[in-house]
Amino acid sequence: MQNNINVKPPYFAVIFTSVRNSGDEGYSKMADRMVELASKQPGFLGVESARDKIGITVSYWKDLDSIRKCKENSEHKLAQKLGREKWYKSFQVKICRVEKEYGS
Amino acid sequence: MQNNINVKPPYFAVIFTSVRNSGDEGYSKMADRMVELASKQPGFLGVESARDKIGITVSYWKDLDSIRKCKENSEHKLAQKLGREKWYKSFQVKICRVEKEYGS
Numbered sequence: 001m002q003n004n005i006n007v008k009p010p011y012f013a014v015i016f017t018s019v020r021n022s023g024d025e026g027y028s029k030m031a032d033r034m035v036e037l038a039s040k041q042p043g044f045l046g047v048e049s050a051r052d053k054i055g056i057t058v059s060y061w062k063d064l065d066s067i068r069k070c071k072e073n074s075e076h077k078l079a080q081k082l083g084r085e086k087w088y089k090s091f092q093v094k095i096c097r098v099e100k101e102y103g104s
Numbered sequence: 105m106q107n108n109i110n111v112k113p114p115y116f117a118v119i120f121t122s123v124r125n126s127g128d129e130g131y132s133k134m135a136d137r138m139v140e141l142a143s144k145q146p147g148f149l150g151v152e153s154a155r156d157k158i159g160i161t162v163s164y165w166k167d168l169d170s171i172r173k174c175k176e177n178s179e180h181k182l183a184q185k186l187g188r189e190k191w192y193k194s195f196q197v198k199i200c201r202v203e204k205e206y207g208s
Contacts (some may be wrong), residue, residue, distance in 0.1 A: 017152050050154040092207035096200035102194035
């Protein structure tokens, strides 16, 4: 999915990149649940995701406070904990301020 | 590929998301060339890319000036022009300041 974020910059992005372990092990279900949860959080603007050798998920947020609150969500914490152990060989999270955008 | 950027924030990211038209039409060759060119630009820190339904490419840069210079590169401009017409149904570019990062 590609999102047109309906707000003008500045807004915020969380770039999550990961390398998966083999096997699903409940990953797809949890990933769907995480997106569903995030999308209900105040300040959530959208999410884009693609995976081949690595996975890149970019979620967009109104402000840093919305990102902090989402991160503190206990179910999300659980997913992070399980993810570290079971799903991901490695992962990286980058918190960004979107300053400018253009496109077709 | 997943990159560990060897600088501490703040640095900058260009999030490029796209929906492709069907067929390669020289796309792969040009995409490889663009990454090769970008990686030679001063201020280039790394790039991560994944594609399934959409494509997400995130390139990382030392500063905004490096991004501007890369964009002004004439061969890149050519790729953008051709891309608009031939390769992409749609694309979006977001220029971001990476403020914080963590990971495994």
